[in-house]
Amino acid sequence: MTSSQVFIQMKKRILARPGQILRVGDVSRVLAEEDREQIESLPVTRFGPEEGNMAVVELMDVVRIIRREYPTLDIRTVGNPQVLIEFKKIGPKPGWITVAGVWLLLFVGSGLAIMNFHTDVSMKEVHERIYYLMTGMHHSRPLILQIPYSLGIGLGMVLFFNHLFKQKFNDEPSPLELEVFMYQESIDQYVIDHEKTKGQKGSRVPSG
Incomplete structure (x- = not known):
């Protein structure tokens, strides 16, 4: 990839399953001149059941992961510095x-x-x-x-x-x-x- 620009905006709050692999596209919105889908598919983190009901993913962690794969990319960030992850367990519906x-x-x-x-x-x-x-x-x-x-x-x-x-x-x-x-x-x-x-x-x- 050439030295093109990509804009990252962290989402405010998302729902996830315990143990789910969270990717860049799950925790943020990506605007890129090229290879946007490849950037969105990069794995960021995975929280296990021991983490509780909520967790936080920092913007800097996302930037570091993208920079590791695309070191020449010009990354611009806007919006929230983190995203709140809420874990939902599938349970029976009330009768x-x-x-x-x-x-x-x-x-x-x-x-x-x-x-x-x-x-x-x-x-x-x-x-x-x-x-x-x-x-x-x-x-x-x-x-x-x-x-x-x-x-x-x-x-x-x-x-x-x-x-x-x-x-x-x-x-x-x-x-x-x-x-x-x-x-x-x-x-x-x-x-x-x-x-x-x-x-x-x-x-x-x-x-x-």
Whole structure:
């Protein structure tokens, strides 16, 4: 290969199987003037089951492996300095009884949470007071307020989370999605820092 340019951008996070040989194309995106497929097929590392659920591959390790095979290559790097590897073990899918149990637990729990909140803020008394101010009459069950309010809670939750089952109303992320994203970002950064502290390298795969 002549002294041509190749651009390497590490992926942010990938899934792999324990013991899988990870190649350049698995952990990064490669833009090359020539021989891109040969570069992507270079083995980088292999992590065994003893590595746990997550590992990290550094950009410099990828550059060193490419440079070893193509010493005259002009390598340019962009983006993240490492990629986070998450190992997924194939397990049985949960049965419908498990799914129904989890759904029932969440349904009852959320219902109790809403009822306890309404009890804490005396929502029933507030509705009665509003009904009295509007009509001048006392009523222990002002359904004309309670029914629209109950329906509004459900509609408000749908609009708040921007989801109705699998249907999304627009591309704007919901507050829950943002919180999950920020939580995942914190977890990823912790794992990266932790793996660097351990000096985890994995088992290098011979390139020959």
